[in-house]
Amino acid sequence: MRVYLGHTWGGLLWMLLLLASSAHAVVDEPELIRRDLFTYNTQGRDLLIDGDIAYVAAGYDGLYILDVADPAQAQVLAHVDNNAFELDGYSLFTVTKDGNSVFCGFRSTVGPFGDGYLKVVDVTNLYTSGPVVGPSDLHLSFGFITPRGRATGSYLDPDTKQLYMALRLAGLGVIDVSDPTDLKMIGRYSPSSSEEYQEVLVIPEHNRAYVGAWVSRLLAVDTSAVAPEDWSHIQFNGLSGSTRNWYMETDGQYLYAPVADSPSDNTFDDGLAVYDLAPNFADAAVSPELVGYAPIPLEQQCESAPGGAEEGQVGSDPGPHQIVLTGNYAVVANGCKGLAIFDISDPMNPIYVKSYEVPLEYDLPYSVIKTSEYPWSIAVKGDFLISVGVSQSGATGNDLVVFRVSPDVDTDGIVDTIDNCPTIANDDQADTDQDGTGDACDIGDLDLDGISDPQDNCLVLANAGQRNTDGDAFGNRCDPDLNNDGVVTVVDYLILRSRLNTNDPHADLNGDGSVTVVDYLILRSFLNQPPGPSGL
Incomplete structure (x- = not known):
């Protein structure tokens, strides 16, 4: 499992584990636990979970490796700071992993331009001598006048050992990582247009890559040609106006994309868009079809909500970020307004259900202001939903924030604690004889x-x-x-x-x-x- 954490202002790392919900309503506000694991300067940018280990791209604070066997009691196993990477002034922004190699994508952080690096960390001896930064790296710098190559998102194909890396204005790079000691650039798709390649999701069996292109919204890239330079892309048809897309998730048929409104147009269009990928699978020249959209209520939109400016979310990258699909729900990290929950049992009719906000409190005993941790990226780990978030430096705490998830063994969207037939899927919860046991189990x-x-x-x-x-x-x-x-x-x-x-x-x-x-x-x-x- 991998989760990507994207562009923000500097801030602090946190993890959020969300209590799951029934098929008809999300449960009441769950109990919250806060623990302090990271330095004041930690900038959470990305999260990758592999078994019981989490790898956290912590911006200028380097790479954190956590034991999340019990996410509520997560502990730091190792910390590889930026001095070990020999990359002063670069922010670790994205992590992927294959075997014992963790691939770390760095970017410079001045404006849309700038270069980046790909470094490798060997975790073979994680529990003995610790992680080691490997000898191989790639300098990601393209362009004749202004360097371009800022690594902002990545996807690793485990079969081909090809790493797809979103390089912002430098397009989409493809890197051979089959030998972690000898990284090789296969090629780069960089059309003349000025789309910002922020995040990438690849569906190899259909020769498609989908890119969150920020102000250019979403792109569908045809990867059927052998050389990346020969690829082509189209922009998604769908929502109009100055909306932005970065993150996305798919169930194989539909693509779910949180929509962030432009902070400058005051139209407050935050929400969740759902696209049917079948038309694009059939014909690369045809856009995925927008089949559903659910807005986030105005009072729960980060940019427009009361106090948004004070919370450091207005005028930069407010609004929805990472998304996770769990049962019949999509959970979206929604910045200063916490989590937005959507019912996607009918993908063509997604429904906003409610939001969970992370409350303000004093981060340390000697703190003079109350702070919070804002959701940015989300993943599932067993009976927990884990999220990494960042916000404006100095405006938030650096706690680990935990909510326990109720399991759903039969994956019918009803958590076991309230499911009248927890071992057999029955999302209708029919109980004809009203004996408390669903008809499917009765x-x-x-x-x-x-x-x-x-x-x-x-x-x-x-x-x-x-x-x-x-x-x-x-x-x-x-x-x-x-x-x-x-x-x-x-x-x-x-x-x-x-x-x-x-x-x-x-x-x-x-x-x-x-x-x-x-x-x-x-x-x-x-x-x-x-x-x-x-x-x-």
């Missing part, structure tokens, strides 16, 4: 032996132990067919009689350890009938 037990009928090898005769010594579909209690010819006859009677007063397991129908007249009476009740019935 399976009968005719003989009241505690074994549900589909699993009971004797449907009408109680046999809680399910004893079945001959291994057929019928338990001994309802299987006097001792010769297994499909019907109980005098032949079976003669077999049983020959075993009277023995401990023969097959003729011991009632399982009391001995073949007696009681077993004969059971057999007699089945004469000229098949064994069973069985639910198996």
Whole structure:
């Protein structure tokens, strides 16, 4: 799993774990935990989770490596600062990983122009000698007059070992990382247009890359040509006006893109757009189709909300950022207004549900102002939703903020704690007999032996132990067919009689350890009938 954290002002790192929700309403405000893990100068830019380890691109503070086996008790395992990278003045902005190699994308931070670097950290001996910055790197600098190549987002194809890197005004770079000690630039797609390549999501099986291009919104890149220089792209059709897109997520059919309004036009268009990718899969010259849009209410939009200016979110990059899909919901990091929750059970009709705000409080005992941690990027880790966020330097705290997630084992969008059938998907929660167990799980037990009928090898005769010594579909209690010819006859009677007063397991129908007249009476009740019935 990987999560990308994008452009912002300098700020501090935090993680947020969100309590999940039912199919009909998001649960009430969950309990919040705040812990202090990072330095005052930490700038959270990106988050990658691999098993129980999280890799955090911390801007000018370098790379943090965390133990998130229990996210609520996350601890710092290692910190590789920028001195170790020998990149003073560069911000670590994006991380990807393959095996024991962590690929770190850096960018200069002055305006839209500037160069970048790709560095490699070897974590083979993470728990012994610690992480090591490798010898290989790439200087990402393109352009004759003004350098361009600021690394802002990346995607690693694990099959081809190709790293796709969004390089802002330098386009989309493709790097061979199959040998981490010898990085090689395969090529770069850099059309003459001035789109800003901020983030990239690749769907290799369709030869498509989708780019969050900020003021240019979203781009669909046809990657079917071998050389990146021969690729082509189109801009998405859809929302009009000065909206911006950076982050996106897909379920393979639909692309979900948080929409950030331009901070200068005062139209307040923040929300979630949903695109059907099928038209673009079929024809690279056809835009994905905008099929749904849900606005965030005005009072929950960061740019327009009361106090937005004081919270450091107006005039730069306010509004929605990273997105995660979980069950029937999309959760969007929404800057100073916390998290925005959308119901996407019908992708063509996404619905804004509510927002969770991270409250202000004194970050340290000696703090003179209250601060908060603003959501920026989100990922799922087991029973937790983890988010990394940054905001304006000095305006926020640097806590770890935790919300526990309720699991949803059957993935029907209903968390287990309130699901009336937690093991079988039933998003309608139908319960015809109103007994508290959903119809999908409310399976009968005719003989009241505690074994549900589909699993009971004797449907009408109680046999809680399910004893079945001959291994057929019928338990001994309802299987006097001792010769297994499909019907109980005098032949079976003669077999049983020959075993009277023995401990023969097959003729011991009632399982009391001995073949007696009681077993004969059971057999007699089945004469000229098949064994069973069985639910198996």
